Amino acid sequence: MRSELCVHDLGTGDTTVLLTHEGIIEAPNWHPDGFLLVNGEGRLYRVPLDAPRLEEVPTGRVGGLNNDHGISPDGRRLAISGKSETGASCIYLMPLEGGEPVRVTDKVPSWWHGWSPDGERLAYAAVRRAGGPVSLYTCRVDGSDEVCVADDFDHIDGPDYTPDGEWIWFNGERDGRVDLWRIRPDGSGRERMTDGETVDWFPHPSPDGTLVLFLAYPAGTQGHPANLDVALRVMPAEGGESREVVRLFGGQGTINVPCWASDGRRFAFMRFAP
Template identity: 60%
Template sequence: MKSILAAIDIETGAETVLFETDLHLEAPNWTRDGAALIVNGGGRLYRVPIDEPRLHVIDTGFANDLNNDHGLSPDGTQLAISDSTEQDASCIYVLESAGGVPRQVTAEIPSYWHGWSPDGKELAYVGKRPETGGTFQVFTIDVDGGAERQLTCGFDHCDGPDYTPDGGWIWFNGERAGSVQLWRMRTDGSVLEQMTDETSVNWFPHPSPDGHHVAYLAYEPGTTGHPPNRNVELRLMPAGGGPSRGLRAVFGGQGTLNVPSWAPDSRRFAYMRYEP
């Protein structure tokens, strides 16, 4: 299976292929200077410069069992990662973006990172705890650690929490009664609002840096979870709510758009697609 790292222009829908490899790569993040992307594969993280695309390993110290939930701090100096090397399940750590020794943030597992608050002080993630009844819900925690805060309840499953650039909202996908739609809430969990009502199975909403759009991944109706190797669609909707529009159909799913991947100028975002 070939992995294709690409970017899409949100106005024209035109795709630019940035890098191709026979290795399985997932979940691109765009660096704050727009010069490179960060991807994961085989439990490691890689930097891919746009002007000379190839895989540069990022030193993550002891952490060599990373999943695809990773991302840069607002100032680009730190990386949040989700890793299982020293735990029985995914745990969130933070390290310098150039590489280094990870510092543990979450005491509870499993925890999967998805968003960094615009002021750099808080992380949003999903976790499954005994008190959540075996379901994944949205949590936040100070980047320095401490007590986590559960924001959602009553969902069968939640994933993909990501902050708006003004810090006012957290978007996420939530499942109720078999329907997976996009939701947003205030950062304290209040003012919960359903933002889509579509037949598709909607995952991983990502607000654009300019605050105008939300990109997300849509599976075909009836899809369970967020599996790989499916026909999916990259979609875009207004950040304030309203009708969405399709940008491009791709072969992918898991690994395609799991984490924030907008370019700094908000004119395009990166994703992974795959070719058998």
């Protein structure tokens, strides 16, 4: 499988391929200092924008990383998710440049997805009762004060805060449908934001708060698989019609985590080729 790390410019409509890799790399984040972070086969890599190449970020004792990782609002720390210590996904924090991770979530499985704009809380998907669904939780960055924000869905994934911290967007499955939703961090004010034919995953509010980028699977897709013809779409943050901005071969790993540039005009994504 060939992976292409791409940047799309909403202003021009152009897509640029930054890096081609023979193998699987996934889930780009965008650091304001001019580099991207990606996951590749259980490891974390830095990709400089001015000279794109894979530079491994050391993650200490924690290996087997999945693609749920992200950058703190101040740009100094990373959240990572891995299972080498616990046997199921656990959230850790570590310095941006790499180093020994500090465990955050006492309970597993927990998959990181969002950081509150004040840097004080993490949003994540987790299972907390035997046989229970994957639900939406938040906690303080030290792992304390875990709060269940929403648990009455068949499955929840991809929670991401709006830049004002007023909402958490997520994809929620009910009765075989997967739509985008938003909810207040205290669990109030829940709203369904999409209800079309596509199966919608991984919503990411833009840094200026005006748009939400998401991954649209074909109708009838189960879960969030790889290797399908999918689309990236944007919609107004207050709701309304979405529009397609990129069509690609991908899915799992394309935009699992926040991927906007700080200018709110560009975003990074992965596409793949057999």
